[in-house]
Amino acid sequence: MSVLWDVQRKKRFISHDDMTKISQEFNMSRMELEGVVTFYHFYHRTDCGKYTIYINECVISQYSGRNKIVEAFEEAIGVKMGHVTADKMFGLFKSPCIGLSDQEPACLINFQPFTHLTPYKIKDIISQIRNGKKAFEICDTPKSVIQYKPSIDKTVFFKPYVPYATLSFLEKYNPEEIIEKIKKSKLAGRGGAFFPTGLKWQFCHNNKADQKYIICNADEGEPGTFKDRVLLEEHPELLIEGMIFAAYSVGASIGAIYLRAEYRYLKQKLEKLLSKYREDGKLGKEILAKIPFDFDIYIHLGAGAYICGEETALIHSMEGKRGEPSTKEVFPVEKGFNDKPTVVNNVETLCAVPRILEMGVDSWLALGTDKTPGTKLLSVSGDCEKKGIYEIEWGMNMREFINLTGAKDIKMIQFSGPSGELLSEIDFDRNISGEDLQCGGSVMIFDNKRDLLHILKNYSNFFVEESCGICVPCRTGNFLLNKKINKLILGHAEEKDLADIKEWSKIIKTTSRCGLGQSSSNSLNDAMKKFPEIFKQRLSENTDFNKAFNLEKAIEEYDNIINDLSTPYE
Amino acid sequence: MNNKVKLTIDGKSIKAEAGKNLVDVAKENKIFIPTLCYFKELNPLGTCRICTVKLNGKHTTGCTVKVSEGMNIEVNTPELLDNRKAIIEMLYAEGNHFCPTCEKSGNCDMQNHAYDMGITVTRYPHVFSDKIVDFTPKRMIMETNRCILCKRCVEEIKTRDGKDVFSFVERGVRTRVHIDYEQEAKLSEAEALHAMNICPVGAILIKGVAHEQPFGERKYDVLGKDIIPSLKNGKIKKEDHEKFIVATTSLAGCFGCHMSLLDIDTDLLDMLEIVEFNKSPFTDIKKFSKRCHIGLIEGGCANTENVHVLREFRKKCDILIGFGECAIMGGIPAMRNFISLKECLEESYLNGTTSEIGADIIPAHEDLPKLLNNVYPCNEVVKIDYYIPGCPPNAEHIWKVVKSILLGEKFSITHDEFKYD
Ligand SMILES: Cc1cc2nc3c(=O)[nH]c(=O)nc-3n(C[C@H](O)[C@H](O)[C@H](O)COP(=O)(O)O)c2cc1C
Numbered sequence: 004m005s006v007l008w009d010v011q012r013k014k015r016f017i018s019h020d021d022m023t024k025i026s027q028e029f030n031m032s033r034m035e036l037e038g039v040v041t042f043y044h045f046y047h048r049t050d051c052g053k054y055t056i057y058i059n060e061c062v063i064s065q066y067s068g069r070n071k072i073v074e075a076f077e078e079a080i081g082v083k084m085g086h087v088t089a090d091k092m093f094g095l096f097k098s099p100c101i102g103l104s105d106q107e108p109a110c111l112i113n114f115q116p117f118t119h120l121t122p123y124k125i126k127d128i129i130s131q132i133r134n135g136k137k138a139f140e141i142c143d144t145p146k147s148v149i150q151y152k153p154s155i156d157k158t159v160f161f162k163p164y165v166p167y168a169t170l171s172f173l174e175k176y177n178p179e180e181i182i183e184k185i186k187k188s189k190l191a192g193r194g195g196a197f198f199p200t201g202l203k204w205q206f207c208h209n210n211k212a213d214q215k216y217i218i219c220n221a222d223e224g225e226p227g228t229f230k231d232r233v234l235l236e237e238h239p240e241l242l243i244e245g246m247i248f249a250a251y252s253v254g255a256s257i258g259a260i261y262l263r264a265e266y267r268y269l270k271q272k273l274e275k276l277l278s279k280y281r282e283d284g285k286l287g288k289e290i291l292a293k294i295p296f297d298f299d300i301y302i303h304l305g306a307g308a309y310i311c312g313e314e315t316a317l318i319h320s321m322e323g324k325r326g327e328p329s330t331k332e333v334f335p336v337e338k339g340f341n342d343k344p345t346v347v348n349n350v351e352t353l354c355a356v357p358r359i360l361e362m363g364v365d366s367w368l369a370l371g372t373d374k375t376p377g378t379k380l381l382s383v384s385g386d387c388e389k390k391g392i393y394e395i396e397w398g399m400n401m402r403e404f405i406n407l408t409g410a411k412d413i414k415m416i417q418f419s420g421p422s423g424e425l426l427s428e429i430d431f432d433r434n435i436s437g438e439d440l441q442c443g444g445s446v447m448i449f450d451n452k453r454d455l456l457h458i459l460k461n462y463s464n465f466f467v468e469e470s471c472g473i474c475v476p477c478r479t480g481n482f483l484l485n486k487k488i489n490k491l492i493l494g495h496a497e498e499k500d501l502a503d504i505k506e507w508s509k510i511i512k513t514t515s516r517c518g519l520g521q522s523s524s525n526s527l528n529d530a531m532k533k534f535p536e537i538f539k540q541r542l543s544e545n546t547d548f549n550k551a552f553n554l555e556k557a558i559e560e561y562d563n564i565i566n567d568l569s570t571p572y573e
Numbered sequence: 574m575n576n577k578v579k580l581t582i583d584g585k586s587i588k589a590e591a592g593k594n595l596v597d598v599a600k601e602n603k604i605f606i607p608t609l610c611y612f613k614e615l616n617p618l619g620t621c622r623i624c625t626v627k628l629n630g631k632h633t634t635g636c637t638v639k640v641s642e643g644m645n646i647e648v649n650t651p652e653l654l655d656n657r658k659a660i661i662e663m664l665y666a667e668g669n670h671f672c673p674t675c676e677k678s679g680n681c682d683m684q685n686h687a688y689d690m691g692i693t694v695t696r697y698p699h700v701f702s703d704k705i706v707d708f709t710p711k712r713m714i715m716e717t718n719r720c721i722l723c724k725r726c727v728e729e730i731k732t733r734d735g736k737d738v739f740s741f742v743e744r745g746v747r748t749r750v751h752i753d754y755e756q757e758a759k760l761s762e763a764e765a766l767h768a769m770n771i772c773p774v775g776a777i778l779i780k781g782v783a784h785e786q787p788f789g790e791r792k793y794d795v796l797g798k799d800i801i802p803s804l805k806n807g808k809i810k811k812e813d814h815e816k817f818i819v820a821t822t823s824l825a826g827c828f829g830c831h832m833s834l835l836d837i838d839t840d841l842l843d844m845l846e847i848v849e850f851n852k853s854p855f856t857d858i859k860k861f862s863k864r865c866h867i868g869l870i871e872g873g874c875a876n877t878e879n880v881h882v883l884r885e886f887r888k889k890c891d892i893l894i895g896f897g898e899c900a901i902m903g904g905i906p907a908m909r910n911f912i913s914l915k916e917c918l919e920e921s922y923l924n925g926t927t928s929e930i931g932a933d934i935i936p937a938h939e940d941l942p943k944l945l946n947n948v949y950p951c952n953e954v955v956k957i958d959y960y961i962p963g964c965p966p967n968a969e970h971i972w973k974v975v976k977s978i979l980l981g982e983k984f985s986i987t988h989d990e991f992k993y994d
């Protein structure tokens with residue numbers, strides 16, 4: 004994949020000939036490579052412009068004035084969305100959530116971030132680029148807005164960090180002891196699946212192999228999350244050390260950070276830091292420990308596909324294949340990257356590891372709830388005063404949390420992203436914890452101005468776009484649900500359509516291969532349950548005629564053709 | 574023999590070899606788990622999802638389960654049966670499947686499943702997406718309209734130097750299988766045939782080889798079970814001395830279905846004892862003269878007149894039955910849905926091989942109905958109560974359904990009557 008990135012960056016697209024050449028080099032068929040290239044939306048098949056602009060399609064961006072921003076760009080560069088200027092200078096494209104939900108409207112230009120855009124600022128950016136400035140020279144540095152953390156004795160992530168201090172535990176404990184500690188801490192995966200981390204490491208540790216891998220999942224694709232971005236900016240050391248502990252525990256000698264392309268601007272800094280660790284002997288050969296070991300980390304850049312956050316898809320992607328999830332009969336801890344035992348962990352999970360060791364398992368267990376000890380990072384965006392990152396102790400009451408954000412007049416909260424849970428007033432007395440309201444990290448708040456169906460349509464578009472396409476319930480089921488939402492929005496739907504949505508969602512949920520299909524209809528069904536009146540309002544009365552069929556529309560094309568023909572030649 | 578394990582499938586307790594594939598174990602015990610992508614030589618692919626079962630209460634695909642001690646598996650619960658049916662229906666809605674013109678008809682795994690499940694219509698609207706038919710490869714034709722993306726060919730067919738011949742490209746709803754021409758040329762005749770044979774539908778064809786088996790000898794010609802159609806509630810109300818009133822029409826169809834209606838020969842006379850035809854090509858009654866119990870619709874909607882007639886039928890008939898593929902999903906006329914209307918008209922009237930040299934008129938007149946942009950299945954215009962599949966449907970089948978609706982009695986439709994390819 005890095006070869007493809009080189010070509011994409013240099014030539015701004017991957018041509019037929021390039022694909023032929025590359026496929027020969029890697030001894031694969033050209034069509035197989037084309038399959039890989041066309042899977043990822045940041046690889047282009049035609050020139051995407053010397054300066055490629057990506058604008059976020061997510062609702063949060065739309066409600067922050069995305070449309071005005073798009074118009075401003077279109078005016079400044081003179082072409083419409085999805086097109087490239089004639090001189091191939093600029094290309095303007097859409098992209099799903101770019102992980103800057105707290106700084107929207109935002110965009111990426113050549114993968115450099117530009118935040119808090121205004122039409123005026125856009126004019127300025129474009130003219131500076133026209134005058135020869137490079138994107139990285141004028142881009143913004145996304146601020147890490149940490150809105151809340153518990154009192155200092157309870158903060159886990161965002162507190163001062165002492166370089167290398169915790170690494171001394173390597174000398175004190177052997178791998179089994181570290182796994183034991185992590186198991187005892189009840190740390191569970193923060194990527195959304197909440198699998199117990201200690202157990203995962205244990206499995207991988209027990210599988211004997213000549214080579215094992217640690218992969219950090221920094222693909223953070225769930226719309227509305229940006230907690231991993233902030234961790235990578237603020238405390239990348241924690242991540243590296245977390246990976247070192249993981250490697251030591253399971254016996255892996257190679258680590259990889261799968262960094263989503265949207266965060267490419269963080270790559271250089273991370274690489275610098277990795278070099279420093281190498282220089283200081285904390286990475287590389289014979290790392291000082293009770294049982295000395297070899298371990299090094301490299302960065303693998305994604306190329307745009309939400310599904311690559313799913314761990315098996317991520318592994319396929321790293322192997323240079325299409326990012327399709329596997330069937331679930333074998334887990335990566337047994338047969339993962341290159342068919343070797345592999346641990347895939349989220350950024351936040353790995354960052355928690357050195358902190359737990361540092362503060363001691365008991366003080367960690369004292370925080371949070373019984374099932375989910377410790378703290379959790381939430382990315383808050385949408386209609387509230389204080390957007391940004393919240394480090395909260397598990398178990399916080401939803402109302403208390405809402406008060407912190409300063410949100411008012413709330414209609415609903417999308418908890419844990421579009422594939423998570425949609426909350427309404429009745430849920431606000433619940434607690435944020437593993438026992439009650441589980442959360443992966445994304446919190447999107449919507450107030451009463453917002454149109455529920457518009458939001459749901461946006462989610463649905465996202466899932467249609469991001470389905471990997473391997474199984475029919477998700478591939479076409481989501482597409483058909485999307486059409487149903489359209490029907491509702493246009494006021495053509497009847498009661499039967501609501502029943503269809505319920506039935507179809509259930510089929511998609513139970514028969515899809517991976518988490519994307521299984522959870523894609525969650526919010527739609529939550530919404531139908533929690534806001535039945537909104538749906539009812541949109542229904543038209545039951546008839547025997549399908550209102551979605553519009554005869555006038557259906558003959559428009561014919562009329563145009565005949566009109567054209569009956570206009571006599573000059 | 575200590576590697577035997579005990580498990581239950583649908584309440585039946587079964588002994589099997591540990592680690593054996595569930596689909597095979599079930600089959601040995603006469604429990605059939607339908608599959609499309611699974612075939613023995615390959616690792617289970619788990620792409621088609623129709624073998625979805627419940628393992629200890631959780632949904633998973635049967636083909637990826639290796640049996641172990643104590644497993645409790647559900648295969649044929651109403652929910653799972655409906656899921657399977659739904660997936661096949663979704664595959665039909667997603668692709669462009671015109672069985673009457675398909676070389677693989679009768680040898681098609683998916684068609685056979687559809688027969689077995691008694692599918693008459695898909696619950697999903699047809700997507701009618703534009704997909705290519707690729708004639709370029711040396712030996713093969715890739716009919717992506719029919720491809721269900723089971724991935725068999727992608728995984729199985731490789732050149733001798735280990736390269737893929739078939740590959741998935743794009744993602745989401747746009748995902749397709751494409752052929753690599755260079756690699757395809759390297760395949761031997763036998764390897765190419767193998768590719769066609771493992772395709773569970775009619776997406777991979779070998780030039781000059783299709784249609785080899787005569788009717789009656791194809792893979793699925795003799796298999797199959799009878800079907801008892803289920804009636805929706807609501808018996809037809811009428812006075813005892815009155816006859817049932819039936820209307821029929823042919824919209825964008827070929828009248829083949831109407832011909833089939835006549836095919837019950839002299840039974841038609843018995844039929845007329847209880848049935849009276851109102852508006853119908855049989856009677857040449859042009860306008861409804863009274864309200865009808867049943868309206869039989871042949872053909873889909875291709876022009877404005879079709880739409881008006883269909884709407885009129887909906888208003889005047891208690892029950893509408895769509896009979897024949899065209900009424901159900903647009904049928905052969907709907908093949909134009911992938912070509913722009915302009916091209917269709919130009920080909921028909923200006924540039925086609927049968928149009929006169931110098932032809933420059935596309936007929937258009939206020940008295941002529943206008944063509945719609947697409948051919949629409951009837952249920953996308955009005956509500957249709959029952960469907961009788963077939964191209965054309967078997968005469969016995971049609972009348973059994975009609976009688977069954979009129980008299981509220983149940984009939985069993987034999988596999989032969991239901992099957993129409
Ligand atoms: C559709 C889908 C998308 C996912 N996206 C991400 C992601 O962006 N980041 C992430 O860390 N985990 C993601 N996951 C979860 C991973 O599959 C996996 O559970 C996680 O990386 C394991 O790490 P953890 O145990 O530390 O959470 C996703 C899962 C699914 C099904």
Ligand code: SF4
Pocket residue numbers: 310327328469470471472473474475477478515516517518519520521
């Ligand atoms: S559920 Fe969707 S994303 Fe997941 S494997 Fe199936 S098609 Fe791919």
